[in-house]
Amino acid sequence: MGFRVMRMGHRPQRDKRVTTHVALVARALGADGIFVDAADAVLEESVRSVVDRFGGDFEIETGVGWREAIRRTGCATVHLTMYGQRVDDALGKIPRGGDLLIMVGAEKVPPEVYRAADFNVSVGNQPHSEIAALAIFLDRYTGGAALYADRGGRMKVIPNERGKTVES
């Protein structure tokens, strides 16, 4: 069982930081990789630099649209949106044991995505953040299993109650 994230509506200049957060959250919560619709070499470089230092084999591909991501993964799809069904209702319906593609948009998501997704899922029906929605969805979907997994990276942070401990 694996999962990937599809980031839709990325505008390289304006969304640089928000999409970087989306990618790093996907990685920290155990995703195999992320697709981003707009080509963005700077974003790829910045995410790969984290993987290089902190380990794992998280992949980033930019310039891949949501239709292509669905075609290539061929698995069940979840679209996170504040308009969707409740996450606590949805989690029991989403198939386990297979792969999953989780789609998150920026401000405007085309109506076709709502029809194409197997599940439109809200993480609360209040406006907040696609980064937070992805984080909470993945934390609940994985039961938090990936958060402290060892990635075998060159740099490793050791939990500390009062300061910073980094092995490198």
Add this chain to the structure above:
Amino acid sequence: MGFRVMRMGHRPQRDKRVTTHVALVARALGADGIFVDAADAVLEESVRSVVDRFGGDFEIETGVGWREAIRRTGCATVHLTMYGQRVDDALGKIPRGGDLLIMVGAEKVPPEVYRAADFNVSVGNQPHSEIAALAIFLDRYTGGAALYADRGGRMKVIPNERGKTVES
């Protein structure tokens, strides 16, 4: 029992979107309000506009530093950091029944914060996002209780499996 968020290291131009996400996540997960260290009238306006439309009485105050926030709230403090103790270990130690101030930084957080906080807590020891860390921490701390609470707002989103339903 209530909680507030303290956003440290805010730079109005550069962090506009990320700090807006932090504030809206705090609101969506049930915080009473947020303090932001740098004064930022545009940010205040944008968060108040969401409260005005979607309801509740979430408060935002900018130009309030972390020392002042600690002094004014006088409650237990949690600093979220990738260097902290594990969130699953920490949750059992954080006092319940009183108020809580949750502090989140931008890139650099001064060492004094690590010493001043009652708890330095990691949401995973991987680099990801203060927005995601806040979201997961609050989701676990509240048991998801606030996500679908009715805020009595002029606009209200009704969960929908296939499209958008907004009452206004």
